[in-house]
Amino acid sequence: MAAIGPEADDIDHYEVLCLPSGEEGAALTIEQIEKAYRTQSRLRHPDKRPDDPSATADFQRLSSSYKFLRDESLRRQFDARLRGRREAAARAAAAGVKRRKAVSDLEERERAAAAGQPANPEEIAKREAKRTAADIERELQEFRAAKQAAVSGAASTSGHGDRKAGAAQDSVKTDKGKILKVSWDGSAYSYTAAELKDLFQKFGEVEDIVIKTRKSRSKSSAIVVMGTKDAALLAIKNDVSLFPLIVAPVQESGGLPARSTQTHESRTSNIDGTGFSDLEASVFRKLQEAQKRKQCG
Structure with missing residues (x-):
């Protein structure tokens, strides 16, 4: 054994x-x-x-x-260990969402108090939305630069050397409705471009994958370009099956519909024509849905 x-x-x-x-x-x-x-x-x-x-x-x-x-005994122990890691990552993500929101709300109240004005929840939401939009736009720019390098024949890789090139095309014209932002807990899981392709191919053709350089072990992310908007939408609708991956859309106005939720933490905004979903709220929503399923079961 x-x-x-x-x-x-x-x-x-x-x-x-x-x-x-x-x-x-x-x-x-x-x-x-x-x-x-x-x-x-x-x-x-x-x-x-x-x-x-x-x-x-x-x-x-x-x-x-x-x-x-x-070995059935070892396999059961191994499955239990993997399940424990996923549950720990989910708890940490949920705690992080609440902690960051509390800090953000506190900072806003302090700024409002200093200015002699009451805190405005809508202003808080807009600022957080703009920060998320800026992060996504920055990743898109890096993604486009990497694709352009691939088209021109340059040897371009990510910080881990994990770059999968798809069909050669002008990256500037890539339809944002086909692009997904994927993130996960880098301290608990590790994915290669090939592994991500296998996961997303069940929803349709995968044109390209770029794994971002990890700035810390706590968070990893990638850009996944699906072959069609329908394939991207299907991946978003079935994101629970991709857990622990967190899947968010990156689209132009009129593209894929934003994911809706009834939790007050979840917000979807449209800033300068770029649609996106709050990734942290998505994690929190998944945890709530998983808890509901557990209670119903």
Whole structure:
């Protein structure tokens, strides 16, 4: 029986076999795991990669993860550990939303008190909306620059060297209705462009993926360009199936409809023709929905 050691804590054995992780991975049958192992063995055997110095280590890792998942007891423990990580990340995200909102409200009240005027909730919302819009616009500019470099033949990669180039096209003309902003807890999860493509392909064609350079371990993000607006809309409507990923639309006026919610933390704004959703409120909404489902179950 394989052992669980601290050195293996960061390994997702499902991902090693190129299988979906989380609740979807826990529902896989042994037959499905065996099929994935056979497929990956043929592709990743050292004999198939004579010029790859890491081929042997990679194949040993593949075999080790396969044996691990075949052990029902170890697999149950592993699934429970992954579930604990997801729940901890969700709790931290929800706490972060409330904490940042409380700080923002307090600062606004202090500014209003200094000016001798009462705090205006609408003004607070507008300022937060503008900050979010500015962040998204900055990421779009970086995204466009990366795509232009790819089109001109420049070797452009992200800070992790994790850049997937799609069909060559003028990035300035990219329809914002097809672009999604995806973020996740970088301290708990790690995604490559290939893994993100596998996740989003079930909603339609994926044209391009750019993983942002991580400024800290606590947050990672990426830009995902779907083939059509309909595919982007489908991904947004089914974002719960992508947890722990947080999916937000980036569209021009008249593009994808903004996601609505009845929680007071959630706001959708249209600043200078750019639509977007409050990512933190999205996390909070998901937690509420998950709690409702748990209570109904």
